[in-house]
Amino acid sequence: MGGGTDTTTPLSEGLALLVSLQEIDRDVLALRVLKDELPGKVAAVRDRLDQAEAEQTAARGALDQMNRDRRDREAKLEETKAHIARLKNRTGEIKTNTAYFAHLKEIDTAEKLRSAVEDEILGLMEKVEAAEKDLSAFDAKVSEESASFEGRRQELEREYAYVDAGIDEKTKARENLAAALDPVLLARYENIRVQMRGTAVVPARNATCTGCRMRLPPQLFNQVREGRSIIDCPHCHRILYWNPSV
DSSP states (O other): OOSSOOOOOOOOHHHHHHHHHHHHHHHHHHHHHHHHHHHHHHHHHHHHHHHHHHHHHHHHHHHHHHHHHHHHHHHHHHHHHHHHHHHHHTGGGOOSHHHHHHHHHHHHHHHHHHHHHHHHHHHHHHHHHHHHHHHHHHHHHHHHHHHHHHHHHHHHHHHHHHHHHHHHHHHHHHHHHHHHSOHHHHHHHHHHHHHTTTOOEEEEETTEETTTOOBOOHHHHHHHHHTSSOEEOTTTOOEEEEOTTO
């Protein structure tokens, strides 16, 4: 393991194919993970739009209720004004002082009611104006989130297409590599890959298996460097190879 130019022999054909197969499987796994994350990205943008639409609906409902209350108060005001007018028209018909003062008190009560209703209407008009501004802001927010969602949706559709194309390409390349491998060696690879959660082939570095980080016997490490045969890590049983650049 001294200095100088590395003179290790090229990997055997079978081992080289296994290394390539592992790289493809790693790429496919990364693409599948990316694909699995895409729905969550769509949902996050959709959630923001849903929230904005819910706020818009609530604001519109509040405004509609205020307008109904205002119309109700306006109807009450017209009714009160008409009542006051009828009371005043009857003033000349009053014959006794007692009845007259009672009549004036009734008119005063009606006038106070009219004033109170007018104040309510003014208050509701102010609330309606504020609610209209709120609704306008929510309308703008919905438009913004809708445009953002549509743009993100189209972007994610392109990502889906890119990922699917990548998976298809890698899958075909994997099929070609698998067909070129000895069936027994391929089965061995697949078995290790399942047991080792996707990683069956790893480089050895500094006399250490990079899969389990355990030290390798010097003679075994030299055999790995030679690359002439398929060598397993004695600890994790992954297939080892030597790559000077790793």
